[in-house]
Amino acid sequence: MSITPYRAPAQTVRCEQEIKKSRFITYLAHTQGEEDAKQFIQSIRETYPDARHHCWAFVAGRPESSVQWGCGDDGEPAGTAGKPMLAQLSGANVGEICAVVVRYFGGVKLGTGGLVKAYGSSVQQALMMMETREIAVTVPYVLSCEYAHIDTIESLLKQYHGVQLDAEFSHNVRLTVRIDARFVADFLEALKNQTRGQAHVSPLENESTSGT
Incomplete structure (x- = not known):
């Protein structure tokens, strides 16, 4: 498991270009996981139901995780x-991203080379705007503690990039918390020292490591 943070889209991007009378409308969005990406693709289909094509690509997790x-x-x-859309996304080193390019055919065929260039450049243009x-891993x-230790724990969460859920x-x-994976060892050591071992901590069962 990599604990290194990665980049993800901060907002949805829309851009448009016309190539030989065909209209290409591109969307990039932050999507957390494959299901979220598929839902976004479907939402674009529903937004442009009369378009001939709704082509798509996604990098659903970490940028280097090609299984997603x-x-x-x-x-x-x-x-x-x-x-070609996926090639642009994977080359951008951005994770949790989905691209959809909507095409309205303009009556002029582009050929296979022209299509590759058109779809690739559409995503490239959107990436430049994004x-x-x-995203921290x-x-x-789960922490169990005395009431007297709450202030100490809240301070440690802030210091080690943790959040209380x-x-x-x-x-x-x-308390149910999430800790930045880079600082888990330091957090646990500080927690032990500052509560004199009276705060008990254990991994949360049935929950996986994730980006936030």
Whole structure:
């Protein structure tokens, strides 16, 4: 598992170009996982139901995780749309990103080379407009502590780039947190020292490491 942060789209981007009377409308969006990407692709289909093609590509996880890459030509000749779109996304070193290019056919055939260039340049143009944000890899934990330790833990969460997700209060306090994977060891050591070992921490079961 890599703990290095990566970049993802900060917002949805839309751009448009016309090539030999065909209209190409490109969208880039932040999508967390394959299901989210597929839902975004479907939403664009529904937005432009009269378009001839809705070609797509996504890098659903970390930029280097090719097992979460996907693309589709949606009726264009095989390899002329989705693959050049995916090549642009994978070359940008951005994760959790989905691209959809909507094409309204203008009556002039572009040929296979022309299609590859058109779809690739459409995504390239959108990438140039896109702003990104950092996605930190985080690890979930459950903390059990005395009420007297709450301020200490909140301070440590801030110091080590952690966030509190949930809290339960009874005879003691049970906190669900996520810690930046780069600082887990330091956080756990500081927690042990500053609470004199009285705060108990354990990995959160059935929850995976993720980007936030």
